[in-house]
Amino acid sequence: MGISRLSRAFAELIPAYAGRAEFRIVGRAFEAAASAINREARENRVDVVVAGGSNGAYLRQHVDVPVVLVKVTGFDVMSALATARRISPKVALVTHASTYAEVDEFVRAFSLDIPRYTYLTEDDATARVRALKEEGVRVVVGPGLVTDMADKYGLVGVFLYSGNAVRLALEDAIEAARLRRIESTRREYVNTILAHLNEGVAAVDGEGRVQAFNPAMERFLGTPAGVAVGRKLSTLAPGLSLDGVMQSGARELEAIHRLGDKMVVVNRIPIMSEAGTTGAVLTIQDANAIHRADRNLRSRTRARAAGVRYSLDDLAGDSPAMSDLRALARRYAMVDSTVLVSGESGTGKEVLAQGMHDASPRRAFPFVAVNCAAFPETLLESELFGYEEGAFTGARRGGKAGLFESAHNGTLFLDEIGDMPPALQTRLLRVLQEKQVLPIGAIEAVPVNVRVIAATHRDLAALVRDGAFRQDLYYRLNILRIEMPPLRDRAGDLPVLAELLYRRAQERLGMSDGEPLPAIVRARLARYVWPGNIRELENVTERIAVLVAGANLTPVALQRELQAAVPELFSGDHGTAIEMSDGVPAQSLAGVAKASQAEHIRRVLADCGGNRAAACAQLGISPTTLWRRLREE
Incomplete structure (x- = not known):
């Protein structure tokens, strides 16, 4: 932006910079110049403004883009004064805002009669030029506004700005524009990032x-x-x-x-x-x-148990009891209510729990299982609820998430819930009621969204009556209930189950073309009462598979080997046959139950070394009941 002589100076020098920048010369000043610049700036068509004197100072205060001033050095001033003195001895110097210290010193040192004045506005400059004319000054040295005014009033104006000063201003403007483009690019980059947050x-x-x-x-x-x-x-x-x-x-x-x-x-x-x-x-x-991110992180990064391996279809068997069980489990799987699974050991309570999780809307989230009878009380507390760093001696650095947090949005399977210590029963009840867990050593509870499935082989109602289990926790757990039928109550499922488990054992042993169970084994399986239920059946079939793998035994040798490997199948006629394909007659369910109980009592008594008092304590029965059950056998 420049008027008169400064515009001409721009015009002379700009062609040399055509390859580095695009210049436009606008012959306006003050308000008109500021209005034009701001209009161009709003349309992103100007990076930098170059101006001089009072015009440049005004624009710096009124436009939104950088303004580079044409700077005058003391050498430029003295050069202009020398030119003016050659024209006339009556010379005056008029500059914007301030004089030049080096010029003042030079004039005093050589006793030169050169008056020096400043101006701030166009009116100031006009008044000063008029006054100088009246004082008899012939030549006025100054910027474009002053020299134009001098020419207007019949004086000689000597332009203050040298070609070198204008050239330096153009160089500074190009550099300022380059830096502004770089800054603009960076700002756009940051703004793009911010826009996507x-x-x-x-x-x-x-x-x-x-x-x-x-x-x-x-x-x-x-x-x-x-x-x-x-x-x-x-x-x-x-x-x-x-x-x-x-x-x-x-x-x-x-x-x-x-x-x-x-x-x-x-x-x-x-x-x-x-x-x-x-x-x-x-x-x-x-x-x-x-909250959503926290839940997602907990479900993905917290330590979790092994993945779900079973579905409800893995609960094999076509008996009415198993068909009803699977149907009931599928209905229960679709809701979040707590489920209490009861049944003897080995009946498949965890398989049922995994199957319900797999059939539920929570299947994409963790399934975490813990055996409440497998941990000491202090260790079980930290496993279930977690702890903060420094909560106790030996606590892991950074703390540890409990199993409730690990199962967030998923399912927590509490096996053997009847063996949970009373103190932990209280904490468990609070978690189930409040839906939040307080880690050991923490002061803020952590919200959890967990579906709980509890399982036990014990009679919780009897434990409640004896004061060994909290009544309020029992009612909190016993919302939905499923009873796992023992194997002896699923007579029709035994042949299918035995063959299925035998085939799986053969696959684990690498016997791709395995033979079916020997007939002698099927007959013995049918006569056994299976106090250990499915787990015992699985163990027995695996032992038999190992025994006959790659062996070519005669029937007599096979029976001898079986008597050594699975003696429980040859421990005598229990009188509790379960009908299989060989037509062995089945006894009543009552007889089966009594035989199973008697077999279990004999085993516990043997484990206790014949100590009847110890056996009664473990079985939870009186000596009279123990004597009567053994006599009934």
């Missing part, structure tokens, strides 16, 4: 005025960025002001704030430099989004 971000300068405002923040505050930028954040959202952190220089992290009908998490972070606090950043996160 779900987190609201606003940055303010040292005066608290908004300098950056991303789309997420627009949504949180309901204010367009165009309206927010340049305004003080404290006027847009008084409750989110950053004035406090800019004064203290301390961060404020994870503050909970209500914004309309939303709960948000707010972070306030001051921006520090060597000069002190130069601004601050505000971030806002939707609390619900944090």
Whole structure:
């Protein structure tokens, strides 16, 4: 931007820079120049302005783009004065805003009669030139405005700016434009990143005025960025002001704030430099989004048990009891109510629990199983509820998530719940009621969304009557109930189950073309009462598979080997045959139950070394009942 002589100086030098930048010369000044520049700036058609004198000073205050001033050196001034003195001895120097110290010193040193004046506005310059004419000055040295005015009033104007000064200003303008483009690219890069964040971000300068405002923040505050930028954040959202952190220089992290009908998490972070606090950043996160992320992280990164291996279809058997069981389990799987699974050991309670998890809407989340009878009380507490770092001696660095947290959104299977210590029963009841768990050593509870399936082989109702199990916990667990039928009550399923388990054992042994169970084995299996249920049947069939693998035994040798490997099948005629394909008659269920109980009593008595008192304590019966059951056998 320049008028008269400065415009001509630009015109002479600009062609040399045609390959480096695009220049446009605009012969306007002050308000007209500022209006033109701001219009071009709004359309992104100007990077830098070059101007001189009072025009440049005015534009610096009134436009939104950098203004490079044509700078005059003392040498330029003395050169112009020398030119003026050659024209006339009556010379005056008129400069914008200030004189030049080196020129003042030079004039005094050589006792030159050169008056020196300054001006601030166009009116000042006009008045000064008129006064100089009246004083008899013939030549006026100054910038374009002054020299044009001198020519207008019949004086000689000597242009102050040298070609070198204009050339340096153009070089500075090109560099300023290059740096501005680089900064603009960086800003666009940062703004692109901010635009893709779900987190609201606003940055303010040292005066608290908004300098950056991303789309997420627009949504949180309901204010367009165009309206927010340049305004003080404290006027847009008084409750989110950053004035406090800019004064203290301390961060404020994870503050909970209500914004309309939303709960948000707010972070306030001051921006520090060597000069002190130069601004601050505000971030806002939707609390619900944090909850979702937390749940997702816990479900993916927390330690979890082995994956689910069974479905409800793995509960083999076509007996009415098993068909009803699978149908009931599928109905229960679709709801979140707690399930209590009861049944003798080895009946497949965990297979049922895994199958229900697999059939439920929670199948994509963890299935975590824990045997409540397998841990000491203190260890079981830390396993279930987790602990904070330093909660006790030997606690893992960083703490540990409990199994409830590990099963978040999934299923927690509590096996042998009847053996849980009374103190932990109280804590378990609170977790089931409050839906949150308090790790050992923690002060804040962690919300959990877990479906609980509990299992036991014990009579919980009897334990409640004896005071060994909390009544309120029993009612909390016993919402949905499933009874696993023992193998002796599934007479029709035994042939299918035996062949299925035998075939699986053969596959594990690498016997791809395995033979079916020998007939002598099938007959013996049918006569056995299976106190260990499916687990015992699986163990027996695997032993038999190992025994006959690759062996070519005669029937007599096979029976001899079987008597040694599975003596329980040859321990005598139990009188409790279960009908199989060889037509062995079945006895009544009552007879089967009595025989199974008697067999179990004999085993416990043997394990106790014949000590009847110890056996009674383990069985939970009186000596009279023990004597009567053995006599009935």
